[in-house]
Amino acid sequence: MAATVTGSKLERVLKSGHQAVTSECGPPRSSDPAHIKEKGELIKDHVDSINVTDNQTSVTRLCSLAACIHLKGMGLDPVLQMVVRDRNRIALQSDILGAASFGINNILCLSGDHQSFGDSPQASNVFDLDSMQLVQTVRHMRDEGKFLSGDEIKVPPSMFVGAAANPFGDPFKIRVPRLAKKVASGAEFIQTQCIYNLDKFEKWMEGVRARGLHEEVYILAGITPLRSVGMARYLQKNVPGMDVPDELIERMKGVDKKKQADEGITIAVESIQRLKEVEGVAGFHVMAIEWEEKVPEIVERSGLYPRPQID
Protein backbone atom coordinates (compact mmCIF):
# COMPACT_ATOMS: atom_id res chain seq x y z
CA MET A 1 0.00 0.00 0.00
CA ALA A 2 1.26 3.46 -0.94
CA ALA A 3 2.04 5.62 2.08
CA THR A 4 -0.83 7.71 3.30
CA VAL A 5 -0.32 11.29 4.34
CA THR A 6 -3.59 12.06 6.09
CA GLY A 7 -6.03 10.40 8.44
CA SER A 8 -8.53 9.96 5.63
CA LYS A 9 -10.23 6.61 5.25
CA LEU A 10 -10.86 7.40 1.59
CA GLU A 11 -7.13 7.84 1.08
CA ARG A 12 -6.43 4.51 2.82
CA VAL A 13 -8.97 2.63 0.72
CA LEU A 14 -7.68 4.09 -2.54
CA LYS A 15 -4.02 3.63 -1.69
CA SER A 16 -4.60 0.03 -0.68
CA GLY A 17 -5.72 -0.63 -4.25
CA HIS A 18 -9.46 -1.00 -3.72
CA GLN A 19 -12.04 0.70 -5.86
CA ALA A 20 -13.52 3.21 -3.45
CA VAL A 21 -17.19 4.00 -3.01
CA THR A 22 -18.32 7.41 -1.86
CA SER A 23 -21.76 8.90 -1.68
CA GLU A 24 -23.18 12.20 -0.66
CA CYS A 25 -25.70 13.78 1.64
CA GLY A 26 -27.31 17.14 1.18
CA PRO A 27 -27.83 18.93 4.51
CA PRO A 28 -31.33 20.06 5.50
CA ARG A 29 -32.82 23.53 5.23
CA SER A 30 -33.18 23.51 8.97
CA SER A 31 -31.14 23.47 12.14
CA ASP A 32 -32.19 19.93 12.96
CA PRO A 33 -29.24 17.53 12.60
CA ALA A 34 -31.47 14.42 12.68
CA HIS A 35 -31.92 14.47 8.92
CA ILE A 36 -28.21 14.33 8.09
CA LYS A 37 -27.60 11.66 10.72
CA GLU A 38 -30.38 9.51 9.29
CA LYS A 39 -28.89 9.79 5.83
CA GLY A 40 -25.48 8.86 7.19
CA GLU A 41 -26.98 5.88 9.00
CA LEU A 42 -28.67 4.66 5.80
CA ILE A 43 -25.48 4.44 3.78
CA LYS A 44 -22.63 4.11 6.23
CA ASP A 45 -22.01 0.39 5.79
CA HIS A 46 -22.00 0.58 2.02
CA VAL A 47 -19.63 3.47 1.38
CA ASP A 48 -16.13 4.41 2.46
CA SER A 49 -16.69 8.13 2.75
CA ILE A 50 -19.59 10.56 2.55
CA ASN A 51 -19.54 13.92 0.81
CA VAL A 52 -21.56 16.71 2.34
CA THR A 53 -22.68 19.28 -0.18
CA ASP A 54 -22.08 23.00 0.37
CA ASN A 55 -25.29 24.94 -0.28
CA GLN A 56 -25.75 23.03 -3.51
CA THR A 57 -27.51 24.82 -6.36
CA SER A 58 -27.01 27.95 -4.27
CA VAL A 59 -29.91 27.12 -1.98
CA THR A 60 -29.18 28.06 1.63
CA ARG A 61 -28.86 25.04 3.92
CA LEU A 62 -27.23 23.87 7.12
CA CYS A 63 -23.52 24.32 6.51
CA SER A 64 -21.37 21.56 5.14
CA LEU A 65 -18.86 21.86 7.95
CA ALA A 66 -21.42 21.36 10.72
CA ALA A 67 -23.00 18.43 8.88
CA CYS A 68 -19.55 16.86 8.47
CA ILE A 69 -18.99 17.19 12.21
CA HIS A 70 -22.24 15.31 12.87
CA LEU A 71 -21.14 12.49 10.55
CA LYS A 72 -17.66 12.43 12.05
CA GLY A 73 -19.28 12.05 15.45
CA MET A 74 -20.91 8.88 14.15
CA GLY A 75 -17.47 7.49 13.30
CA LEU A 76 -17.84 8.12 9.57
CA ASP A 77 -15.36 9.65 7.13
CA PRO A 78 -16.90 12.83 5.74
CA VAL A 79 -15.76 14.72 2.66
CA LEU A 80 -16.18 18.44 3.24
CA GLN A 81 -17.41 20.02 0.03
CA MET A 82 -16.35 23.62 -0.14
CA VAL A 83 -17.31 26.13 -2.80
CA VAL A 84 -15.43 29.35 -3.49
CA ARG A 85 -18.65 31.17 -4.36
CA ASP A 86 -19.42 32.22 -0.80
CA ARG A 87 -16.08 32.60 0.96
CA ASN A 88 -12.93 34.60 0.44
CA ARG A 89 -9.45 33.25 1.18
CA ILE A 90 -9.68 34.29 4.82
CA ALA A 91 -12.92 32.35 5.39
CA LEU A 92 -11.76 29.37 3.32
CA GLN A 93 -8.54 28.94 5.25
CA SER A 94 -10.37 29.47 8.51
CA ASP A 95 -12.99 26.82 7.70
CA ILE A 96 -10.28 24.38 6.60
CA LEU A 97 -8.59 24.72 9.98
CA GLY A 98 -11.94 24.43 11.71
CA ALA A 99 -12.80 21.25 9.82
CA ALA A 100 -9.38 19.76 10.49
CA SER A 101 -9.78 20.53 14.18
CA PHE A 102 -12.75 18.14 14.18
CA GLY A 103 -10.74 15.44 12.40
CA ILE A 104 -12.36 15.96 9.03
CA ASN A 105 -9.77 14.60 6.65
CA ASN A 106 -11.22 15.09 3.17
CA ILE A 107 -12.08 18.17 1.20
CA LEU A 108 -13.62 18.53 -2.24
CA CYS A 109 -12.76 21.89 -3.78
CA LEU A 110 -15.46 23.34 -6.03
CA SER A 111 -16.36 26.60 -7.67
CA GLY A 112 -20.08 26.20 -6.87
CA ASP A 113 -23.20 26.80 -8.91
CA HIS A 114 -23.86 30.43 -9.69
CA GLN A 115 -26.13 32.08 -7.13
CA SER A 116 -28.70 32.88 -9.82
CA PHE A 117 -29.89 29.25 -9.57
CA GLY A 118 -30.68 29.39 -5.89
CA ASP A 119 -32.81 31.07 -3.26
CA SER A 120 -30.76 34.29 -3.19
CA PRO A 121 -30.11 35.50 -6.73
CA GLN A 122 -29.62 39.01 -5.28
CA ALA A 123 -26.57 37.83 -3.31
CA SER A 124 -23.10 39.09 -4.07
CA ASN A 125 -20.75 36.27 -5.00
CA VAL A 126 -17.15 36.06 -3.87
CA PHE A 127 -14.93 34.00 -6.18
CA ASP A 128 -11.78 35.36 -4.57
CA LEU A 129 -10.13 32.08 -5.60
CA ASP A 130 -11.25 29.51 -8.14
CA SER A 131 -11.53 25.79 -7.45
CA MET A 132 -7.98 25.03 -8.62
CA GLN A 133 -6.57 27.78 -6.49
CA LEU A 134 -8.48 26.32 -3.53
CA VAL A 135 -6.83 22.96 -4.22
CA GLN A 136 -3.46 24.73 -4.22
CA THR A 137 -4.38 26.49 -1.01
CA VAL A 138 -5.25 23.32 0.91
CA ARG A 139 -2.12 21.56 -0.32
CA HIS A 140 -0.01 24.57 0.63
CA MET A 141 -1.52 24.65 4.11
CA ARG A 142 -1.07 20.91 4.58
CA ASP A 143 2.31 20.34 2.93
CA GLU A 144 4.11 23.59 3.66
CA GLY A 145 2.39 24.17 6.98
CA LYS A 146 1.75 27.72 5.98
CA PHE A 147 -1.09 30.10 5.35
CA LEU A 148 -1.30 31.80 1.95
CA SER A 149 0.29 34.78 3.65
CA GLY A 150 3.37 32.68 4.36
CA ASP A 151 2.76 32.65 8.10
CA GLU A 152 3.33 29.37 9.84
CA ILE A 153 0.49 27.01 10.82
CA LYS A 154 1.65 25.25 13.95
CA VAL A 155 -0.60 22.25 13.41
CA PRO A 156 -1.38 22.05 9.68
CA PRO A 157 -4.66 20.55 8.49
CA SER A 158 -4.49 16.87 7.56
CA MET A 159 -6.68 16.82 4.47
CA PHE A 160 -6.93 14.50 1.48
CA VAL A 161 -7.63 16.92 -1.35
CA GLY A 162 -10.15 16.38 -4.09
CA ALA A 163 -11.65 18.25 -7.00
CA ALA A 164 -14.45 17.71 -9.47
CA ALA A 165 -14.22 17.06 -13.18
CA ASN A 166 -16.93 17.27 -15.78
CA PRO A 167 -15.99 15.31 -18.90
CA PHE A 168 -19.26 16.49 -20.47
CA GLY A 169 -18.69 20.23 -20.21
CA ASP A 170 -17.63 22.17 -23.26
CA PRO A 171 -15.24 22.62 -24.93
CA PHE A 172 -14.50 18.88 -24.83
CA LYS A 173 -10.98 19.30 -26.15
CA ILE A 174 -9.78 21.01 -22.98
CA ARG A 175 -11.48 18.61 -20.55
CA VAL A 176 -8.39 16.40 -20.26
CA PRO A 177 -6.03 19.42 -20.10
CA ARG A 178 -8.28 20.88 -17.43
CA LEU A 179 -7.94 17.69 -15.40
CA ALA A 180 -4.18 17.99 -15.87
CA LYS A 181 -4.38 21.50 -14.41
CA LYS A 182 -6.25 20.20 -11.38
CA VAL A 183 -3.64 17.47 -10.91
CA ALA A 184 -0.86 20.05 -11.28
CA SER A 185 -2.66 22.15 -8.66
CA GLY A 186 -2.44 19.24 -6.25
CA ALA A 187 -5.73 17.33 -6.54
CA GLU A 188 -5.34 13.81 -5.16
CA PHE A 189 -8.77 12.49 -5.99
CA ILE A 190 -11.42 13.46 -8.50
CA GLN A 191 -15.17 12.96 -8.37
CA THR A 192 -16.79 13.35 -11.76
CA GLN A 193 -20.07 14.77 -12.93
CA CYS A 194 -22.91 12.21 -13.20
CA ILE A 195 -22.13 9.88 -16.08
CA TYR A 196 -24.95 8.91 -18.43
CA ASN A 197 -23.04 9.06 -21.70
CA LEU A 198 -20.65 6.18 -21.04
CA ASP A 199 -19.09 6.31 -24.50
CA LYS A 200 -18.09 9.91 -24.06
CA PHE A 201 -16.76 9.23 -20.56
CA GLU A 202 -14.66 6.36 -21.88
CA LYS A 203 -13.34 8.63 -24.63
CA TRP A 204 -12.35 11.15 -21.97
CA MET A 205 -10.67 8.38 -19.95
CA GLU A 206 -8.67 7.42 -23.05
CA GLY A 207 -7.31 10.96 -23.12
CA VAL A 208 -6.67 10.79 -19.37
CA ARG A 209 -4.69 7.54 -19.74
CA ALA A 210 -2.80 8.83 -22.79
CA ARG A 211 -1.32 11.46 -20.50
CA GLY A 212 -0.85 9.11 -17.56
CA LEU A 213 -3.11 11.25 -15.39
CA HIS A 214 -4.89 8.16 -14.01
CA GLU A 215 -1.63 7.28 -12.32
CA GLU A 216 -1.37 10.66 -10.65
CA VAL A 217 -4.91 11.06 -9.35
CA TYR A 218 -7.70 8.73 -8.19
CA ILE A 219 -10.72 9.18 -10.43
CA LEU A 220 -14.10 8.30 -8.93
CA ALA A 221 -16.81 8.01 -11.55
CA GLY A 222 -20.01 9.88 -10.69
CA ILE A 223 -23.22 7.85 -10.77
CA THR A 224 -26.72 9.21 -10.17
CA PRO A 225 -29.67 6.85 -10.56
CA LEU A 226 -32.58 8.19 -12.59
CA ARG A 227 -35.91 8.05 -10.75
CA SER A 228 -38.13 8.64 -13.75
CA VAL A 229 -38.15 9.58 -17.41
CA GLY A 230 -39.14 13.07 -16.26
CA MET A 231 -35.92 13.39 -14.29
CA ALA A 232 -33.91 12.17 -17.28
CA ARG A 233 -35.55 14.75 -19.52
CA TYR A 234 -35.04 17.50 -16.95
CA LEU A 235 -31.34 16.72 -16.62
CA GLN A 236 -30.95 16.59 -20.39
CA LYS A 237 -32.69 19.88 -21.04
CA ASN A 238 -32.12 22.03 -17.99
CA VAL A 239 -28.87 21.18 -16.28
CA PRO A 240 -25.88 22.80 -17.98
CA GLY A 241 -22.97 20.43 -18.44
CA MET A 242 -25.12 17.28 -18.12
CA ASP A 243 -25.13 14.79 -21.00
CA VAL A 244 -28.12 12.41 -21.01
CA PRO A 245 -28.27 10.50 -24.32
CA ASP A 246 -31.62 10.10 -26.07
CA GLU A 247 -31.42 6.30 -25.95
CA LEU A 248 -31.42 6.44 -22.14
CA ILE A 249 -34.58 8.51 -22.23
CA GLU A 250 -36.13 6.03 -24.67
CA ARG A 251 -35.19 3.18 -22.36
CA MET A 252 -36.83 4.86 -19.36
CA LYS A 253 -39.86 5.75 -21.45
CA GLY A 254 -40.27 2.14 -22.53
CA VAL A 255 -40.83 1.04 -18.94
CA ASP A 256 -44.11 1.23 -17.04
CA LYS A 257 -44.19 4.37 -14.88
CA LYS A 258 -44.25 2.36 -11.65
CA LYS A 259 -41.11 0.50 -12.65
CA GLN A 260 -39.09 3.45 -13.93
CA ALA A 261 -37.32 3.92 -10.60
CA ASP A 262 -36.22 0.26 -10.66
CA GLU A 263 -35.03 0.72 -14.21
CA GLY A 264 -33.04 3.76 -13.12
CA ILE A 265 -31.32 1.67 -10.43
CA THR A 266 -30.58 -1.05 -12.96
CA ILE A 267 -29.05 1.50 -15.34
CA ALA A 268 -26.86 2.80 -12.51
CA VAL A 269 -25.74 -0.75 -11.66
CA GLU A 270 -24.99 -1.54 -15.30
CA SER A 271 -23.02 1.68 -15.62
CA ILE A 272 -20.89 0.83 -12.59
CA GLN A 273 -20.32 -2.71 -13.83
CA ARG A 274 -19.13 -1.41 -17.20
CA LEU A 275 -16.98 1.39 -15.78
CA LYS A 276 -15.38 -0.92 -13.17
CA GLU A 277 -13.47 -2.43 -16.05
CA VAL A 278 -12.21 0.90 -17.39
CA GLU A 279 -8.52 1.32 -16.62
CA GLY A 280 -8.02 4.36 -14.44
CA VAL A 281 -11.42 4.34 -12.74
CA ALA A 282 -10.44 4.18 -9.09
CA GLY A 283 -13.94 4.01 -7.67
CA PHE A 284 -17.45 5.41 -7.72
CA HIS A 285 -19.18 8.42 -6.32
CA VAL A 286 -22.85 7.47 -6.00
CA MET A 287 -25.02 10.55 -5.79
CA ALA A 288 -28.56 9.36 -5.13
CA ILE A 289 -30.10 12.79 -4.72
CA GLU A 290 -32.71 12.67 -1.94
CA TRP A 291 -32.82 8.93 -2.58
CA GLU A 292 -30.03 7.84 -0.27
CA GLU A 293 -31.91 4.71 0.80
CA LYS A 294 -31.14 3.22 -2.62
CA VAL A 295 -27.37 3.52 -2.25
CA PRO A 296 -26.96 0.15 -0.45
CA GLU A 297 -28.87 -1.67 -3.20
CA ILE A 298 -26.82 -0.03 -5.96
CA VAL A 299 -23.55 -0.82 -4.21
CA GLU A 300 -24.55 -4.44 -3.49
CA ARG A 301 -25.87 -5.17 -6.98
CA SER A 302 -22.73 -3.61 -8.50
CA GLY A 303 -20.55 -6.10 -6.63
CA LEU A 304 -18.92 -3.40 -4.53
CA TYR A 305 -20.14 -4.82 -1.21
CA PRO A 306 -18.85 -5.58 1.35
CA ARG A 307 -16.59 -2.59 1.67
CA PRO A 308 -12.98 -3.32 2.59
CA GLN A 309 -12.14 -3.07 6.28
CA ILE A 310 -8.94 -1.09 6.50
CA ASP A 311 -7.49 0.37 9.66
Add this chain to the structure above:
Amino acid sequence: MIVGEQKPFEEIWEMVKDHKQLTVFGCNTCVAVCHQGGNKEAGILAAQLRMRASQDDVDIEIIDSGIERQCEHEFFEKTEELVQKSEAVLSLACGIGVQFMATKYEATPIYPALNTTFLGDVPETGVFTEKCQACGDCVLGVTGGVCPVSRCAKRLFNGPCGGSTTGKCEISKETECAWQLVVDRLEALGRLDTYEKVMPLKDWSKDRSGGPRSFKLEDF
Protein backbone atom coordinates in the same frame (compact mmCIF):
# COMPACT_ATOMS: atom_id res chain seq x y z
CA MET B 1 -16.56 53.48 -22.43
CA ILE B 2 -18.93 53.84 -19.50
CA VAL B 3 -22.41 52.51 -20.18
CA GLY B 4 -25.51 53.55 -18.28
CA GLU B 5 -29.24 53.10 -18.54
CA GLN B 6 -31.90 55.60 -17.61
CA LYS B 7 -33.70 54.86 -14.40
CA PRO B 8 -37.42 54.14 -14.58
CA PHE B 9 -39.27 57.40 -15.10
CA GLU B 10 -41.30 57.01 -11.90
CA GLU B 11 -38.14 56.68 -9.82
CA ILE B 12 -36.75 59.85 -11.39
CA TRP B 13 -40.00 61.74 -10.87
CA GLU B 14 -40.19 60.75 -7.19
CA MET B 15 -36.66 62.10 -6.64
CA VAL B 16 -37.23 65.51 -8.18
CA LYS B 17 -40.93 66.38 -7.93
CA ASP B 18 -40.75 68.39 -4.73
CA HIS B 19 -38.35 71.01 -6.12
CA LYS B 20 -39.53 74.33 -7.54
CA GLN B 21 -36.73 74.48 -10.06
CA LEU B 22 -34.69 71.74 -11.71
CA THR B 23 -31.90 71.66 -14.27
CA VAL B 24 -31.78 68.46 -16.32
CA PHE B 25 -28.14 68.15 -17.25
CA GLY B 26 -26.74 65.91 -19.99
CA CYS B 27 -23.24 64.50 -20.30
CA ASN B 28 -22.36 64.31 -23.96
CA THR B 29 -19.56 61.71 -24.03
CA CYS B 30 -19.80 58.06 -22.90
CA VAL B 31 -23.45 57.94 -21.93
CA ALA B 32 -24.40 59.84 -25.09
CA VAL B 33 -23.04 56.97 -27.18
CA CYS B 34 -25.52 54.60 -25.57
CA HIS B 35 -28.31 57.18 -26.08
CA GLN B 36 -29.12 57.37 -22.39
CA GLY B 37 -27.45 60.44 -20.97
CA GLY B 38 -26.38 62.83 -23.71
CA ASN B 39 -27.60 66.39 -24.09
CA LYS B 40 -30.27 65.21 -26.52
CA GLU B 41 -31.60 62.71 -23.99
CA ALA B 42 -31.53 65.46 -21.35
CA GLY B 43 -33.85 67.50 -23.57
CA ILE B 44 -36.24 64.57 -24.01
CA LEU B 45 -36.27 63.72 -20.32
CA ALA B 46 -36.89 67.36 -19.42
CA ALA B 47 -39.88 67.42 -21.78
CA GLN B 48 -41.27 64.25 -20.20
CA LEU B 49 -40.87 65.74 -16.73
CA ARG B 50 -42.61 68.98 -17.77
CA MET B 51 -45.47 66.93 -19.14
CA ARG B 52 -45.75 64.97 -15.92
CA ALA B 53 -45.61 68.16 -13.85
CA SER B 54 -48.41 69.58 -15.93
CA GLN B 55 -50.52 66.42 -15.60
CA ASP B 56 -50.06 66.32 -11.83
CA ASP B 57 -50.43 70.09 -11.50
CA VAL B 58 -47.02 70.37 -9.89
CA ASP B 59 -45.33 73.74 -9.95
CA ILE B 60 -41.76 73.11 -11.09
CA GLU B 61 -39.61 74.99 -13.57
CA ILE B 62 -37.53 72.61 -15.64
CA ILE B 63 -34.54 73.73 -17.71
CA ASP B 64 -32.48 71.39 -19.84
CA SER B 65 -28.82 71.81 -20.57
CA GLY B 66 -25.64 69.80 -20.74
CA ILE B 67 -21.91 69.75 -21.28
CA GLU B 68 -19.36 67.47 -22.92
CA ARG B 69 -18.15 65.84 -19.73
CA GLN B 70 -19.33 66.15 -16.15
CA CYS B 71 -16.15 64.67 -14.71
CA GLU B 72 -13.70 67.52 -15.39
CA HIS B 73 -13.77 71.14 -14.20
CA GLU B 74 -12.89 72.77 -17.52
CA PHE B 75 -16.10 71.66 -19.24
CA PHE B 76 -18.27 73.49 -16.71
CA GLU B 77 -17.17 77.02 -17.65
CA LYS B 78 -20.11 77.86 -19.94
CA THR B 79 -22.77 76.47 -17.63
CA GLU B 80 -21.30 77.70 -14.35
CA GLU B 81 -23.94 80.34 -13.82
CA LEU B 82 -26.84 78.08 -14.76
CA VAL B 83 -25.82 75.38 -12.31
CA GLN B 84 -25.03 77.89 -9.55
CA LYS B 85 -28.57 79.25 -9.82
CA SER B 86 -30.26 75.86 -9.97
CA GLU B 87 -32.24 74.69 -6.98
CA ALA B 88 -31.49 71.09 -7.97
CA VAL B 89 -29.82 69.21 -10.80
CA LEU B 90 -30.87 65.96 -12.42
CA SER B 91 -27.65 64.66 -13.93
CA LEU B 92 -27.70 62.24 -16.84
CA ALA B 93 -24.01 61.47 -16.36
CA CYS B 94 -22.64 58.21 -15.01
CA GLY B 95 -22.05 57.95 -11.28
CA ILE B 96 -18.72 59.67 -11.76
CA GLY B 97 -20.28 62.80 -13.22
CA VAL B 98 -22.97 62.88 -10.53
CA GLN B 99 -20.34 62.72 -7.80
CA PHE B 100 -18.12 65.25 -9.50
CA MET B 101 -20.98 67.73 -9.54
CA ALA B 102 -22.00 66.91 -5.99
CA THR B 103 -18.48 67.76 -4.86
CA LYS B 104 -18.23 70.86 -7.05
CA TYR B 105 -21.61 72.31 -5.99
CA GLU B 106 -21.75 71.36 -2.37
CA ALA B 107 -25.05 73.09 -1.55
CA THR B 108 -26.95 71.85 -4.60
CA PRO B 109 -28.76 68.50 -4.64
CA ILE B 110 -27.56 66.46 -7.63
CA TYR B 111 -29.81 63.50 -8.55
CA PRO B 112 -28.80 60.59 -10.78
CA ALA B 113 -31.04 59.97 -13.79
CA LEU B 114 -29.03 56.92 -14.83
CA ASN B 115 -27.95 53.64 -13.37
CA THR B 116 -24.30 53.25 -14.32
CA THR B 117 -24.19 49.70 -15.55
CA PHE B 118 -20.76 48.74 -16.89
CA LEU B 119 -17.60 49.44 -18.86
CA GLY B 120 -18.28 48.13 -22.30
CA ASP B 121 -18.09 48.30 -26.04
CA VAL B 122 -20.47 48.63 -28.98
CA PRO B 123 -20.14 45.37 -30.94
CA GLU B 124 -23.00 46.43 -33.20
CA THR B 125 -25.28 49.43 -33.46
CA GLY B 126 -27.47 49.66 -30.42
CA VAL B 127 -25.81 46.79 -28.57
CA PHE B 128 -23.58 47.37 -25.56
CA THR B 129 -21.68 44.64 -23.73
CA GLU B 130 -19.56 44.56 -20.60
CA LYS B 131 -15.86 44.03 -21.21
CA CYS B 132 -13.94 45.34 -18.19
CA GLN B 133 -14.29 45.67 -14.42
CA ALA B 134 -11.20 47.80 -13.87
CA CYS B 135 -9.68 45.12 -11.61
CA GLY B 136 -6.39 46.97 -11.68
CA ASP B 137 -4.21 44.08 -12.85
CA CYS B 138 -4.93 43.20 -16.47
CA VAL B 139 -4.57 39.56 -17.54
CA LEU B 140 -5.72 39.92 -21.16
CA GLY B 141 -2.18 39.13 -22.32
CA VAL B 142 -2.46 35.55 -21.10
CA THR B 143 -6.15 34.94 -21.75
CA GLY B 144 -6.03 35.66 -25.45
CA GLY B 145 -7.68 39.05 -25.10
CA VAL B 146 -10.82 37.78 -23.34
CA CYS B 147 -11.43 39.11 -19.82
CA PRO B 148 -12.34 36.41 -17.28
CA VAL B 149 -13.07 38.97 -14.57
CA SER B 150 -15.84 40.79 -16.40
CA ARG B 151 -17.07 38.08 -18.75
CA CYS B 152 -17.10 34.91 -16.62
CA ALA B 153 -20.01 34.92 -14.15
CA LYS B 154 -17.68 33.27 -11.60
CA ARG B 155 -14.65 35.32 -12.65
CA LEU B 156 -12.67 32.07 -12.87
CA PHE B 157 -9.00 32.33 -13.69
CA ASN B 158 -8.76 28.66 -14.57
CA GLY B 159 -12.03 28.01 -16.36
CA PRO B 160 -14.26 26.91 -17.87
CA CYS B 161 -16.40 25.46 -15.09
CA GLY B 162 -18.49 22.37 -15.69
CA GLY B 163 -21.49 24.46 -16.64
CA SER B 164 -20.15 25.54 -20.04
CA THR B 165 -22.46 24.16 -22.72
CA THR B 166 -22.11 24.69 -26.48
CA GLY B 167 -20.31 27.95 -25.93
CA LYS B 168 -22.84 29.33 -23.46
CA CYS B 169 -22.62 30.12 -19.76
CA GLU B 170 -24.59 28.14 -17.16
CA ILE B 171 -26.40 31.29 -16.04
CA SER B 172 -28.08 31.94 -19.40
CA LYS B 173 -28.24 30.66 -22.94
CA GLU B 174 -27.84 34.30 -24.00
CA THR B 175 -24.48 34.64 -22.28
CA GLU B 176 -21.29 33.51 -23.96
CA CYS B 177 -18.94 31.33 -21.92
CA ALA B 178 -15.86 33.51 -21.51
CA TRP B 179 -13.62 30.48 -21.21
CA GLN B 180 -14.92 28.96 -24.42
CA LEU B 181 -13.88 32.27 -26.01
CA VAL B 182 -10.47 32.12 -24.29
CA VAL B 183 -9.89 28.60 -25.57
CA ASP B 184 -11.03 29.48 -29.12
CA ARG B 185 -8.83 32.53 -29.17
CA LEU B 186 -5.76 30.73 -27.78
CA GLU B 187 -6.26 28.09 -30.43
CA ALA B 188 -6.51 30.71 -33.18
CA LEU B 189 -3.28 32.22 -31.90
CA GLY B 190 -1.58 28.81 -31.87
CA ARG B 191 -1.13 29.12 -28.11
CA LEU B 192 -3.53 26.50 -26.75
CA ASP B 193 -0.60 24.89 -24.94
CA THR B 194 -0.50 27.90 -22.60
CA TYR B 195 -4.00 26.98 -21.37
CA GLU B 196 -2.44 24.47 -19.00
CA LYS B 197 -0.49 27.01 -17.04
CA VAL B 198 -2.33 27.34 -13.72
CA MET B 199 -3.08 30.99 -13.18
CA PRO B 200 -1.99 32.15 -9.73
CA LEU B 201 -4.15 33.66 -7.01
CA LYS B 202 -5.31 37.12 -7.97
CA ASP B 203 -4.23 40.17 -6.00
CA TRP B 204 -7.61 41.78 -5.43
CA SER B 205 -6.08 44.61 -3.44
CA LYS B 206 -5.70 46.37 -6.78
CA ASP B 207 -9.45 45.96 -7.33
CA ARG B 208 -12.13 47.86 -5.40
CA SER B 209 -11.41 45.49 -2.51
CA GLY B 210 -8.33 47.56 -1.74
CA GLY B 211 -10.40 50.70 -1.21
CA PRO B 212 -10.95 53.68 -3.53
CA ARG B 213 -8.15 53.94 -6.08
CA SER B 214 -6.42 57.00 -7.45
CA PHE B 215 -3.18 57.97 -9.07
CA LYS B 216 -1.33 61.20 -9.58
CA LEU B 217 0.88 62.39 -12.40
CA GLU B 218 3.90 63.81 -10.63
CA ASP B 219 4.84 66.07 -13.58
CA PHE B 220 1.65 68.13 -13.41
